[in-house]
Amino acid sequence: AQTVTQSQPEMSVQEAETVTLSCTYDTSENNYYLFWYKQPPSRQMILVIRQEAYKQQNATENRFSVNFQKAAKSFSLKISDSQLGDTAMYFCAFMKTGANSKLTFGKGITLSVRP
């Protein structure tokens, strides 16, 4: 079974600064996908970024980028130029390849952006 660990329950960052959220995972699979989801106070789950394990290049989406270290089973999210709207809970998630696969989530981290 796969496990996803987010060891920091809370973080805080000043507006316009950069913050990195940590995530590690455990799996025996070689092919899989990793995700970061954002959950603002509205409760909606929003996909932030996705990484395919077979790709060495780190995924980037505007101000969001990841540092994917496959050997270390690490998948951190970097938010650049933090904005007040980035205040949310962030979940790291893992999914094997295949039609019958499911997302396994970490426990989440609450990020607060200070004005």
Next chain:
Amino acid sequence: NAGVTQTPKFQVLKTGQSMTLQCAQDMNHNSMYWYRQDPGMGLRLIYYSASEGTTDKGEVPNGYNVSRLNKREFSLRLESAAPSQTSVYFCASRRTDNYGYTFGSGTRLTVV
């Protein structure tokens, strides 16, 4: 708007009451899922349906039943609600590729 629709958004039940959470998606997705979210626990899979006509247990299925009524709809039933089932419930769907899920807006359920 295309997406995943969950009803109701909020519900209060008394211990022992039953209810069904409804979920429908209009994206022609094959797979559908029910998760519960509890503080400090992340999202945990209750049941899922890989395709129409099939359902399987997830990590925390006890106390729940599901029905995949057709390709669009996947309902979650609590037969005899317990306070331990107080949670936020999310329905999600996915195509057969690995892009990830589309989530509904969630149902906050309180059992008193």
